[in-house]
Amino acid sequence: MALTGVQIFKLLPKTNCKKCGFPTCLAFAMALAQGKADIAKCPDVSEESKKVLGEASAPPIRTFDLGSGAKAVKVGGETVLFRHDKKFFNPCALAINIKDNLSDDELAKKAAEAANSEIERVGQKLRVDAVSVEYASNSSAQYEKAVKLVAEKAPDASIILNCKDAAAAEAAVKAVAARKPLVYGATNENAGAMANIAKTHSVPLCACAQGLEALSALTEKLQGLGVNDIVLDSGAKSAKEIIDHNTQIRRAALRKGFKPLGFPVINFVLRDNSIQEVSIASVAIAKYASIVVLSSIEKWKNLALFTLRQNLYTDPQVPMQVEQKIYKVGEPDAAAPLMITTNFSLTYFIVSGEVENSKVPSFLAVMDCEGLSVLTAWAAGKFTAAKISQFIKDSGIESQVSHKELIIPGQVAILSGALEDKLEGWKITVGPREANAIPTFLKSRTV
Amino acid sequence: MSYVVPKESYNGKVLSLDFGKGDKAAVIGGENTLPFLSFEGDIPNRPVVAYEIQDCPPDDWPETVRNMYKDVSGDPVTWAKHCRNNLNAKAVALRLVSTHPDRDNRSAEDAAKTIKDVLAAIDIPLIILGSNHIEKDAAVLVAAAEAASGYNCIIGKAQEGNYKTIVAAALAHNHKLIAMSELDINLAKQLNILITQMGFDKERLITDPMCSALGYGLEYTYSVMERIRLAGLLQNDATMQPPILGDVGMYVWKIKEVSAPESDVPEWGSIEERGIAWEAVTATSMLVAGTNLLIMRHPKSIEIVEKTIAELF
Numbered sequence: 001m002a003l004t005g006v007q008i009f010k011l012l013p014k015t016n017c018k019k020c021g022f023p024t025c026l027a028f029a030m031a032l033a034q035g036k037a038d039i040a041k042c043p044d045v046s047e048e049s050k051k052v053l054g055e056a057s058a059p060p061i062r063t064f065d066l067g068s069g070a071k072a073v074k075v076g077g078e079t080v081l082f083r084h085d086k087k088f089f090n091p092c093a094l095a096i097n098i099k100d101n102l103s104d105d106e107l108a109k110k111a112a113e114a115a116n117s118e119i120e121r122v123g124q125k126l127r128v129d130a131v132s133v134e135y136a137s138n139s140s141a142q143y144e145k146a147v148k149l150v151a152e153k154a155p156d157a158s159i160i161l162n163c164k165d166a167a168a169a170e171a172a173v174k175a176v177a178a179r180k181p182l183v184y185g186a187t188n189e190n191a192g193a194m195a196n197i198a199k200t201h202s203v204p205l206c207a208c209a210q211g212l213e214a215l216s217a218l219t220e221k222l223q224g225l226g227v228n229d230i231v232l233d234s235g236a237k238s239a240k241e242i243i244d245h246n247t248q249i250r251r252a253a254l255r256k257g258f259k260p261l262g263f264p265v266i267n268f269v270l271r272d273n274s275i276q277e278v279s280i281a282s283v284a285i286a287k288y289a290s291i292v293v294l295s296s297i298e299k300w301k302n303l304a305l306f307t308l309r310q311n312l313y314t315d316p317q318v319p320m321q322v323e324q325k326i327y328k329v330g331e332p333d334a335a336a337p338l339m340i341t342t343n344f345s346l347t348y349f350i351v352s353g354e355v356e357n358s359k360v361p362s363f364l365a366v367m368d369c370e371g372l373s374v375l376t377a378w379a380a381g382k383f384t385a386a387k388i389s390q391f392i393k394d395s396g397i398e399s400q401v402s403h404k405e406l407i408i409p410g411q412v413a414i415l416s417g418a419l420e421d422k423l424e425g426w427k428i429t430v431g432p433r434e435a436n437a438i439p440t441f442l443k444s445r446t447v
Numbered sequence: 448m449s450y451v452v453p454k455e456s457y458n459g460k461v462l463s464l465d466f467g468k469g470d471k472a473a474v475i476g477g478e479n480t481l482p483f484l485s486f487e488g489d490i491p492n493r494p495v496v497a498y499e500i501q502d503c504p505p506d507d508w509p510e511t512v513r514n515m516y517k518d519v520s521g522d523p524v525t526w527a528k529h530c531r532n533n534l535n536a537k538a539v540a541l542r543l544v545s546t547h548p549d550r551d552n553r554s555a556e557d558a559a560k561t562i563k564d565v566l567a568a569i570d571i572p573l574i575i576l577g578s579n580h581i582e583k584d585a586a587v588l589v590a591a592a593e594a595a596s597g598y599n600c601i602i603g604k605a606q607e608g609n610y611k612t613i614v615a616a617a618l619a620h621n622h623k624l625i626a627m628s629e630l631d632i633n634l635a636k637q638l639n640i641l642i643t644q645m646g647f648d649k650e651r652l653i654t655d656p657m658c659s660a661l662g663y664g665l666e667y668t669y670s671v672m673e674r675i676r677l678a679g680l681l682q683n684d685a686t687m688q689p690p691i692l693g694d695v696g697m698y699v700w701k702i703k704e705v706s707a708p709e710s711d712v713p714e715w716g717s718i719e720e721r722g723i724a725w726e727a728v729t730a731t732s733m734l735v736a737g738t739n740l741l742i743m744r745h746p747k748s749i750e751i752v753e754k755t756i757a758e759l760f
């Protein structure tokens with residue numbers, strides 16, 4: 001639990017030497033307590049004090065990278081039970097499970113699916129983050145070969161070594177050590193050997209137990225053996241167990257400061273029916289999983305799960321927004337149509353996507369409405385005739401187009417009269433209500 | 448360190464509510480814990496999924512879901528029976544779309560007749576929904592409440608602009624009532640207060656904080672629902688204890704992700720599965736956030752969600 005400024009002060013040298021950049025040790029202690037300073041700035045603090053401070057300031061849920069390199073994903077580090085309390089920080093990683101006893105062709109194909117899973121939604125690039133290779137062959141040689149093949153075909157994906165046989169796991173870790181694979185995992189039986197592997201190759205380790213009592217005992221054992229980057233698998237399989245265990249883990253870590261469960265959680269949600277799996281995965285994404293392992297990653301499945309993750313991990317205080325400016329879609333000339341919308345990311349991306357679909361080069365004026373959608377912004381008094389006309393005048397678009405016609409969203413048709421009054425000499429045209437009607441609308445104007 | 452189950456203690460309880468009659472009547476709500484946390488409370492009733500049907504052919508539904516009902520959707524009675532007999536529906540939600548002035552502007556009397564016919568044809572509970580036109584709904588739902596007198600239906604939706612007449616009708620004919628506000632916990636609370644001040648029992652209310660589809664504001668609905676549940680359970684706020692409705696189908700089946708063919712968006716994959724998954728994911732998230740009653744369209748999505756509900760118990 002966090003220490004107060006006075007508690008921290010007691011651990012400092014109390015010489016007021018100013019080397020930390022603060023006038024006194026007490027001032028430095030106060031800054032530390034607020035998280036505004038780093039203990040490393042005091043050269044004279046004892047190792048003993050550093051350790052105490054380090055433990056006290058450690059986040060309640062440990063954060064580390066799954067994988068290595070630019071596409072590694074951070075797991076853990078959450079601070080709340082409900083997104084409205086602050087926000088969820090590190091979007092849950094999605095992984096596909098691949099059995100090592102498939103043919104080389106099939107292994108390569110599945111790995112490539114993960115490698116090529118990237119899609120863009122509302123300006124974010126989303127992809128399957130990890131591949132889990134399952135030790136199903138019972139042959140260490142086959143396992144190592146499969147892991148190598150998958151790693152090679154999915155060069156950016158993080159790797160999960162789904163293997164409880166320590167010897168097979170070790171050989172596989174060595175083969176892909178640079179990728180920092182997560183070893184899945186340690187059980188009460190193999191804990192010693194697995195801890196050794198994790199330490200030797202400095203890779204994270206998953207603790208696998210049935211139930212939260214056994215799991216807590218296991219993570220304490222692993223920490224005792226010197227492993228710090230731990231992932232939790234409580235054995236939860238059904239939707240009920242997932243909600244139940246994950247909620248208890250998050251509460252224990254955040255509300256009780258219970259260190260043995262202060263780690264990111266992995267859930268395997270494998271089901272025979274792929275759409276059923278999507279539904280169960282939704283439960284895990286909403287309820288605190290940091291890694292969700294799936295049995296297949298069809299495109300429609302990725303889209304739905306990525307979108308859910310994106311929705312739940314947005315900042316509830318700040319809607320996703322884009323910059324206010326006049327965007328060009330295609331290469332519009334001076335006669336090209338001019339449309340206006342708000343700067344809510346979702347609105348912008350849907351509308352600009354449809355304008356692109358129309359193949360009619362256009363200007364899209366995007367107005368800052370604090371990231372609100374068209375109707376919400378209108379209802380909140382941010383997308384009004386006065387503000388729109390001011391924006392159009394200030395934007396300088398008048399000198400770029402040869403006409404004076406502004407197309408407004410159909411949902412705010414009501415603004416057209418007031419806008420014609422405010423924007424002298426302009427013609428206001430009411431566009432369709434829904435963006436998907438924009439292509440037909442724009443094309444019909446050009447004939 | 449030994450592990451102690453981190454239980455929360457709640458002062459409040461979600462109100463339970465029954466609708467329909469006879470041995471097919473349904474009960475929702477009644478839990479004294481957050482959704483599905485049976486390790487710290489009782490969850491006596493499972494969430495219920497109602498099949499959405501409407502009083503005119505669903506021309507505006509995307510083909511993927513419209514096709515599921517192509518042989519039965521010409522007539523609401525046939526459609527309702529199909530849901531009951533062939534799809535094993537636990538409840539049906541009849542939306543009186545054709546009464547909307549911009550659609551067929553059918554009269555309140557017409558709507559009343561449709562309701563009588565549907566009620567005579569099925570023995571499962573019925574939810575009766577207006578066309579979401581504030582003024583017209585007031586007239587239509589009054590007639591509907593009378594036509595369904597004695598059937599213990601759920602009628603809705605009462606909104607800030609029309610609740611008075613609708614509440615009076617639900618009161619007079621002994622129905623349950625959906626109170627809908629727009630994605631704001633304070634508005635939801637205020638509407639429930641206004642309605643109970645008219646003498647309508649909070650035990651007969653259902654809160655609809657307004658749904659939104661995955662990718663189209665789902666996170667707002669999700670968080671408002673979570674906050675409503677926390678207020679009802681932790682703070683024992685009686686106005687926040689009615690069961691919650693998730694009117695999922697109508698928000699999902701109008702967006703691009705469920706209707707764009709794969710040929711237009713190859714990176715989105717199969718349109719069939721995409722639509723079903725979209726409705727199932729939206730509904731599952733609503734369940735996790737606190738929904739007790741869902742209204743959905745695609746039989747496959749409903750089957751998936753019912754299986755998930757079974758897994759949650």
Ligand code: B12
Pocket residue numbers: 319339340341342344346347350351371372373374375376377378379380407408409410411431432433434435436438629630631634658659663664667
């Ligand atoms: C999510 C939401 C919110 C979120 C805000 C989300 C955001 N970032 O904007 C929150 C909860 C904060 C919110 C608040 C409010 N909201 Co609100 N909200 C919604 C909701 C559910 C979805 C809005 C949305 O994201 N739509 C998706 C985007 C993409 O739509 P869009 O921007 O309109 O764009 C579409 C079209 O307009 C068109 N289009 C866009 N630009 C252009 C341009 C051209 C040229 C063309 C042709 C077309 C076009 O294409 C897009 C896709 O088809 C709607 C109801 C609904 N289901 O639609 C209500 C809604 C917009 N809200 C409403 C209201 C009243 C409010 C509040 C005033 C009330 C309150 N609860 O306090 C506040 C105001 C906010 C404030 N700051 O003061 C009302 C507006 C009523 C009205 N007709 O005026 C709505 C319609 C609810 C309702 N009545 O059913 N809201």
Ligand code: SF4
Pocket residue numbers: 012013014015016017018019020021022023024025028041042043044045
């Ligand atoms: S550097 Fe250390 S000893 Fe010196 S003033 Fe800062 S905290 Fe005190």
